[in-house]
Amino acid sequence: MNIDISQYQQLLTISKELLIQSDIDHVLTISMDRLIEISGAERGIIILFDQAGDSLFQTARQLEKKDIENPEFEISRTIIEQVRSSEEPLYLPNAMEHPSMKKSNSVGELRLLSVICLPLIYQKVLFGVIYLDNRTIEGAFRADTFTFVQSFADFISLAAHHALVRKQLENRQILLEEELRTRYDFDAIVCHSPQMIQVLQTVSQVADTDIPVLVEGESGTGKELIARALHYNSKRRQMPMITVNCAAFPDDLLESEFFGHEKGAFTGAFKSRKGKFEQADGGTIFLDEIDEMSPALQVKLLRVIQWGEFTPLGSDEIQKCDARIVAACKTPLNILVESGKFREDLYYRLHVFCIKVPPLRERKQDIILLAEHFLKDAAIQMQKELPKLNALAKQILQHYSFPGxxxxLENIVRRAVILCKGKTIKPEHLPDEIKSGFTFEQDDASQFPTFKHAKQKVVDEFERQYLLRVLHESNGVIARAAQLAGMHTKNFHQKLKKHNIRATKTASN
Ligand SMILES: Nc1ncnc2c1ncn2[C@@H]1O[C@H](COP(=O)(O)OP(=O)(O)OP(=O)(O)O)[C@@H](O)[C@H]1O
Ligand SMILES: [Mg+2]
Structure with a gap:
């Protein structure tokens, strides 16, 4: 195939344009418009087939870069079928006079003259065809145009096939998500990010076992929702799920809360009382904020996990209990084990299965989905017409780091619904602190950013990541983090404020 230098450059430009497209409809539309431009065709169509040979996607365009309505009536089935079965390109200066086409009704009725029809082949498998025609000029396509269009078709095959596979994977993911949701009733857990889908898959794998599960995640990430999903997808779902917040009680009260007590076990114990483990018998006990539990109680918890038994306060009788244990913590337990705050043996018992719920800033795909979910909830609750988030409000939310x-996010959206008097939630309805680190972008996303703007964005993101890392390194101790960063504590505080980062102590050494 011979093409000249200018055609080669043209091909290169178009190919680059195509290969950066990930959306199949865009790939097909761009390809079609460029093919019509290059060839001088009057109309064109690209059809992609599924494995059964049915049309899966198609784009039909005309010279004016508009879609053709009802393309199935406007092209010749005979020509398409011939290229599909022969897998060979077809180049007809006058279709009506061509021996093999003369008898074709569609060619005659459509009064087709110049036609090019090419197979789209990827790894020796035909998955589509390109069709171009001109009904007014005989021999409208020159032989070198045909050669050039053939070269271009190779790139279209590549780009279209990649976009098609991506589309199929996306569709498959949506189907799997739906299946996961209906099968496990995960309706309460709104998400779309691969990280959270992975979390839900893990929940579905481990839910119906008796293995203890540790749910790890920052504050407000949805640990309790995951714990509920574990219980309600287990065979214990008909039995109670009992929650104990380990941080809410002093040590002695927590022990009685866990295991119950006999009358007179301590001052004020006027009657005997069942503990949470007994209440959870046959069901699930959710030990929230287990990272706050004292070493003394950790020993007693270990005994329940190991032997399934405990002794109520003031009693000599050992009680058996069959409660599935789900625990949650904000500080990764291994850090507490290292600093001697958490028993290693208990850690290994609890850590058999650990589900890490990622922070919202690491799954930005979920932000708008969640915001719209909370918007709907709040509008129903407040009996308001459902408002929409405008583009800028979405951008602001998407850029914010959500330490909580x-x-x-739920609180921000509820507040916005209260403040919003019209049908649209705008930046003015969002709290100032989430706007402070945000540099307003041009409304037109396609506009090229200025150097200053682009640089600022990169610097901001670098600063944010750096601060998070150094805080992590210093276990949330600001003075230590500032020292590591070589900054004055005051400056460090200012930077944290700018990026709306709250330091949370992960462990105190
Ligand atoms: N994926 C989600 N879909 C819908 N709502 C969610 C999701 N994740 C969290 N939420 C909501 O966010 C709020 C916080 O969730 P949850 O209480 O489960 O978080 P948590 O990790 O247990 O928080 P904490 O560490 O403060 O105890 C709840 O109102 C919950 O319903
Ligand atoms: Mg919680």
């Missing part, structure tokens, strides 16, 4: 995670 999903709970913070």
């Amino acid at each position: 995670n999903v709970r913070e």
Whole structure:
């Protein structure tokens, strides 16, 4: 195939344009418009077939870069079928006079003259065809145009096939998500990010076992929702799920809360009382904020996990209990084990299965989906017409780091619904602190950013990541983080404020 230098350059430009497209409809439309431009065709169509040979996607365009309505009546089935079965390109200066086409009704009725029809082949498998025609000029396509269009078709095959595979994977993911949701009733957990889908898949794998599960995640990430999903997808779902917040009680009260007590076990114990483990018998006990539990109680918890038994306060009788244990923590337990705050043996018992719920800033795909979910909830609750988030409000939410995670997003949205008097939620309805680190972008996303703007964005993101890392490194101790960063504590505080980062102590050494 011979093509000249200018055609080669043209081909290169178009190919680059195509290969950066990930959306199949865009790939097909761009390809079609360029093919019509290059060839001088009057109309064109690209059809992609599924494995059964049915049309899966098609784009039909005309010279004016508009879609053709009802393309199936406007092209010749005979020509398409011939290229599909022969897998060979077809180049007809006058279709009506061509021996093999003369008898074709569609060619005659459509009064087709110049036609090019090419197979789209990827790894030796035909998956589509390109069709171009001109009904007014005989021999409208020159032989070198045909050669050039053939070269271009190779790139279209590549780009279209990649976009098609991506589309099929996306469709498959949506189907799997739907299946996961209906099968496990995960309706309460709104998400679309691959990280959260992975979390839900893990929940579905481990739910119906008796293995203890540890749910790890920052504040407000949805740990309790995951714990509920574990219980309600287990065979224990008919039995109670009992929650104990380990941080809410002093040590001695927590022990009685866990295991119950006999009358007179301590001052004020006027009657005997069942503990949470006994209440959860046959069901699930959710030990929230287990990272706050004292070492003394950790030993007693270990005994329940190991032997399934405990002794109520003031009693000599050992009680058996069959409660599935789900625990949640904000500080990764291994950090507490290292600093001697958490028993290693208990850690290994609890850590058999650990589900890490990622912070919202690491799954930005979920932000708008969640915001719209909370918007709907709030509008129903407040009996308001459902408002929409405008583009800028969405941008602001998407750029914010959400130190308080999903709970913070929920609060922001509720507040916005209260403040919003019209049908649209705009930046003015969002809290100032989430706008402070945000540099307003041009409304027109296609506009090229200025150097200053682009650089600022990169610097901001770098600063944010750096601060998070150094805080992590210093276990949330600001003075130590500032020292590591070589900054004055005051400056460090200012930077944290700018990026709306709250330091949370992960462990105190
Ligand atoms: N994926 C989600 N879909 C819908 N709502 C969510 C999701 N994740 C969290 N939420 C909501 O966000 C709020 C916080 O969730 P949850 O209480 O489960 O978080 P948590 O990690 O247990 O928080 P904390 O660490 O403060 O105890 C709840 O109102 C919950 O319903
Ligand atoms: Mg919680």
